[in-house]
Amino acid sequence: SMAVDMRLPTVKKTMTLSAPAVYRKDLVVPGDVITSDTGFMRGHGTYVDDDKLTASVAGKVQRVDKLICVRPLKTRFNGEVGDVVVGRITEVQQKRWKVDTNSRLDSVLLLSSVNLPGGELRRRSAEDELTMRKYIQEGDLISAEVQSVFSDGALSLHTRSLKYGKLGQGVLVQISPSLIKRQKTHFHNLPCGASIILGNNGFVWLYPTLGQQDEEAGGFYTSLEPVSLPDREVISRLRNCLLALAAQKVLLYDTSVLYCYESSLQHQVKDILKPEVMEEIVMLTQQKLLAQEG
Amino acid sequence: MATVQVSEAEKVYILHGIRDDLRVDGRGCEDYRHMEIETDVVSNTDGSAKVTLGHTAVLVGVKAEIGKPRPMIPNEGYLEFFVDCSANATPEFEGRGGEELGTNLSNVLYKVFSNKHSLDLHSLSISPGEHCWVLYVDVLLLQCDGNLYDAISIAIKAALFNTKIPRVNITSDDEGGKEIELSDDPYDCMRVNVENVPCIVTLCKVGHRHVVDATLQEKACSVASLIIAVTHNGTITCSRKVGGGSLDPESIFEMTETGKRVGKALHAPLMKLLQQEESLSKKRVRVGFLC
Numbered sequence: 001s002m003a004v005d006m007r008l009p010t011v012k013k014t015m016t017l018s019a020p021a022v023y024r025k026d027l028v029v030p031g032d033v034i035t036s037d038t039g040f041m042r043g044h045g046t047y048v049d050d051d052k053l054t055a056s057v058a059g060k061v062q063r064v065d066k067l068i069c070v071r072p073l074k075t076r077f078n079g080e081v082g083d084v085v086v087g088r089i090t091e092v093q094q095k096r097w098k099v100d101t102n103s104r105l106d107s108v109l110l111l112s113s114v115n116l117p118g119g120e121l122r123r124r125s126a127e128d129e130l131t132m133r134k135y136i137q138e139g140d141l142i143s144a145e146v147q148s149v150f151s152d153g154a155l156s157l158h159t160r161s162l163k164y165g166k167l168g169q170g171v172l173v174q175i176s177p178s179l180i181k182r183q184k185t186h187f188h189n190l191p192c193g194a195s196i197i198l199g200n201n202g203f204v205w206l207y208p209t210l211g212q213q214d215e216e217a218g219g220f221y222t223s224l225e226p227v228s229l230p231d232r233e234v235i236s237r238l239r240n241c242l243l244a245l246a247a248q249k250v251l252l253y254d255t256s257v258l259y260c261y262e263s264s265l266q267h268q269v270k271d272i273l274k275p276e277v278m279e280e281i282v283m284l285t286q287q288k289l290l291a292q293e294g
Numbered sequence: 295m296a297t298v299q300v301s302e303a304e305k306v307y308i309l310h311g312i313r314d315d316l317r318v319d320g321r322g323c324e325d326y327r328h329m330e331i332e333t334d335v336v337s338n339t340d341g342s343a344k345v346t347l348g349h350t351a352v353l354v355g356v357k358a359e360i361g362k363p364r365p366m367i368p369n370e371g372y373l374e375f376f377v378d379c380s381a382n383a384t385p386e387f388e389g390r391g392g393e394e395l396g397t398n399l400s401n402v403l404y405k406v407f408s409n410k411h412s413l414d415l416h417s418l419s420i421s422p423g424e425h426c427w428v429l430y431v432d433v434l435l436l437q438c439d440g441n442l443y444d445a446i447s448i449a450i451k452a453a454l455f456n457t458k459i460p461r462v463n464i465t466s467d468d469e470g471g472k473e474i475e476l477s478d479d480p481y482d483c484m485r486v487n488v489e490n491v492p493c494i495v496t497l498c499k500v501g502h503r504h505v506v507d508a509t510l511q512e513k514a515c516s517v518a519s520l521i522i523a524v525t526h527n528g529t530i531t532c533s534r535k536v537g538g539g540s541l542d543p544e545s546i547f548e549m550t551e552t553g554k555r556v557g558k559a560l561h562a563p564l565m566k567l568l569q570q571e572e573s574l575s576k577k578r579v580r581v582g583f584l585c
Contacts, residue, residue, distance in 0.1 A: 002324035002506075002556050006563045008571055009330040009346070009581040088299060139299045169307040171318050222303045226310040236320040269320030274328055 003270070010275065028055035034068055045070030059178070073249070077102045077177040077201035079155040083146040084186040086172070086199035087157070092133050095124070099142065102177065102201045105154040109136075113147060113158035115165070141167040143197050143205065163187055167197075168222035170207030171239050175246040177202035181253040188254045192261050194234045198252055204242055206235045237264060240272035241281070248282040255292070260285040297386075298510045305515045309501040317505065317512070324556055326507045331448065331567055333456035335582055341457025341486075344583075345449040348509065349439035352446050354431065354453040358460075360420065360474065361428035371418020371426035375403040377433040377446070384438050392435075398536075399433070399446065402494075406447070406523040406532040411490055413454075420462055421472060427459055429486075440510045443521050447494035448564060454491055455568045458483040492523040492531045493564070495557040497549040499541060504549050506556050520549045524557025526565075 028034060036052045045057040046068060055061070059072040079085065079101065090106055091098035097109040111124050111132060136142060143164050144157035159165050177200060180186075186198045189209050197205040208231040210223075227235075241260040242252065250256055263284035264272050271277050300308070308318060315322050327348040336342040339355035364372060377399040379392025386392070407413060418427040431453070433446055461477040461484055477483070498508035498519045505512060508519070517539025523532040533550065535541060541549070571578060 002326075002559055003322070004326040004329065004560060004563055006329045006331055006567050008567065008578075009332050011579065011581055088301075140301045141304070167301075168303045170304070171307070172304070224303065224306045227307060229314050229316060232311055232314070232316050233320075236316065236318060239318065240320060269316075270322075270325060272320070 005274065012275065026061045027059070028061055028070060029058045030056055034061055034070070039066065041067045043067045043069030045072060071178060073178055074176050075178055076104050078153070079103060079107070079146045079149060079201065081146050081148060083200040084143065084197065085146060085155075085157065085201045086141060086143050086167070086197055086203035086205045087201070089136055089138050089140045089142065092136075092138060095129055097132070097136055099144070099157060101155060101157075101199075102174070102203060103153070103155060105152065107146075107155035107157050109142070109144060109157045109159065113156070113160060115160055115162075136166055141172060141205065143167060143199070166222060167205055168207065169224070169227055170205055171235055173204040173206065173239055173242045175202045175204065175242065175252070179246055179249065179252050180204075181251040181256075183253055190238070190254065190258060190261070192234055192238070192258065193231060194238055196238065196254070196257065198254075198257075204252070206238050206242075208235065233269060237261060237269045237272065240264070240269060244272055244278040244282055245285065247278060250282060250286065256285060256289060259288040259292075263288070298514055300511055300514045304511070308512060308515050312500045312503050312505055312512070319509070321507075323503060323505045324552065326444075327509075329445075329448070331452055331564070331571075332581055333452050333568065333571060335580075339453075340459060341453045341455070343449045343452035343456055345445050345452065346437075347439075347441060347445040347448075347507065349437055350441060350445050351436040352442070352449045353434040353436055354446070354449040355434075356453045356457045357430045357432070358427050358457065359430065360425055360462075363419065363423060363426040367415075368423035369419045370415035371420075371428060372415060373407055373413070373429045373431055375400040375407075375431050375433070377403070377435070379435050382437075383435045387435075399442065402443065402521060402532065402534060403431070403433075403446070403450070405534070406492055406494065409531050411525060411529055412492055412531055413490065414487055417484070417487065418459075420474065421464055424472070425474060429454075429457070438510075440513055441496055441507045443494040443496045444507060447492065447523065448560070451488055451491045451493060451564060452568055454486045455488045455565075457486050459486070460484075489565075490525045490527075490529075492525045492529075493557050493560045494521055494523045494532075495553040495560070496521050497553050499539075499545060499549070504545070504552065506552070520546065520553065522550060522553035522557060524554055524560075526558060526561035528554050528558045530554065 032055045034053045046053055047056050055070045057070050057072040059070045062069050085101045087099035087101040089097050090100050095111045099107040099109055101107045144159045146155050147158040148156045180198050180200055189195045195207050195209045208227050241264055245260050263281040267277050311317050330346045333343045335344045336355050340358045341356040344353045377396040379387040379396045381388040420426050461482045463475045465473050496519050497504045498516045500516045518537040518541050521534045
């Protein structure tokens with residue numbers, strides 16, 4: 001039972017129900033003149049060339065009063081206080097963990113910014129410092145919130161809520177942070193049977209919806225019991241749907257993910273990433289989203 | 295080699311998935327990812343091919359040059375392999391970072407082709423003992439997303455299929471010296487018979503099972519892989535174990551059987567695609583690198 005799908009490459013086109021990108025003046029590539037009006041201020045992603053405000057990155061033009069910025073489509077994560085992130089521990093240091101959050105610099109998670117197992121509230125002792133690796137070690141994934149931004153742009157994270165902490169079994173999908181739609185909540189228990197954390201940093205975590213969380217563990221306990229086959233299938237389908245949506249540059253949030261999931265159901269999970277299937281289900285998703293809005 | 299990190303819990307998840315024949319991307323243990331193949335992509339080569347497998351991308355160029363046959367085999371031409379691990383593929387290849395991997399890959403390629411079954415080297419002979427064709431097979435890694443060996447072998451087969459070697463006329467002058475003359479007509483060329491060129495199948499042992507076309511995440515869960523080069527009729531021309539771990543004889547046997555079956559099955563669709571592409575000739579839409 002072996003499958004191999006070989007084919008000639010085709011020129012990929014982005015399917016969209018809105019105006020084609022060439023007619024949209026708010027989409028620019030580096031070197032495009034945004035305006036020659038000198039009354040505007042030069043924001044991120046722009047520079048002034050010969051008195052003309054010019055784009056330095058490919059993305060969407062945004063205007064706030066007199067300030068013009070270009071938000072790049074493909075970018076590292078520029079975190080802000082309150083953002084939900086999913087990150088991977090790269091280093092365990094004294095009193096802090098270093099975390100890869102797809103930012104330009106590694107983020108830090110201070111020992112004093114995590115809940116201790118059992119939810120104990122007390123000063124961190126030297127003993128805690130020595131057992132840091134028992135809680136979270138290199139390679140582990142965590143979900144966290146941005147607590148503050150240092151002057152060099154590096155992020156300080158915290159996990160002082162039961163919804164944050166070490167992640168257990170599941171699948172990580174990495175996409176561009178610009179495709180994550182900002183929402184009230186980035187944690188969702190999807191009705192299709194799996195849960196999702198849409199990190200603002202473009203790291204998306206898919207995991208089986210758990211029953212009653214073991215609150216005593218304070219976010220450090222991870223179950224290594226096998227995940228059931230139906231749950232796996234849902235997670236794999238969601239994973240491929242996320243990649244399909246990202247490939248067609250569709251904003252990710254609970255509704256778009258769910259609509260894409262529903263649109264994909266007539267296909268086998270492993271077929272979703274074939275170009276023509278991808279195009280088809282993303283098209284269906286966009287139609288559903290439009291219908292829901294209108 | 296491009297490596298990724300996975301946590302213990304992720305490993306457990308991947309392992310159980312493979313045990314149940316449902317991998318993270320929905321594939322079964324013997325499924326390949328979506329593969330795209332295009333030949334004749336580099337104009338200054340005699341044959342070339344680009345293969346993408348998942349996000350792995352390799353480019354192979356073949357150049358034919360006239361050289362001197364090896365002394366022990368005067369009536370055969372030969373192949374030279376070079377693998378370039380571009381720093382475009384991963385920052386780890388920067389400087390001399392990709393050298394070791396490149397040497398390993400080219401050593402395997404020499405091994406795969408060092409037999410009478412893979413390629414008819416007699417056809418590359420021009421005049422025994424004096425002149426022969428040398429095919430320089432240059433592999434460039436453009437992106438690494440796991441399973442380099444398989445992608446490279448398929449790209450090589452495609453590039454060799456695409457290779458057009460000019461015909462030569464040998465004339466002898468009055469003093470008995472020989473003169474080699476290349477045909478002026480660009481369409482007057484010789485093709486390489488690639489029927490028996492093997493494809494490499496990498497079998498990655500993960501837990502108690504093995505998978506083909508492992509992703510980087512799956513590879514991170516594995517301690518050892520088996521590389522098997524298989525021709526279209528199931529002849530194994532090379533097999534090699536890679537990775538730090540060990541394999542027990544029983545799993546080597548099982549993996550070889552799977553490799554043989556999977557490897558055999560790769561050739562037919564590949565040849566069909568190459569012939570289909572060639573039959574399009576001028577109607578073919580070239581995609582190249584801008585997509």
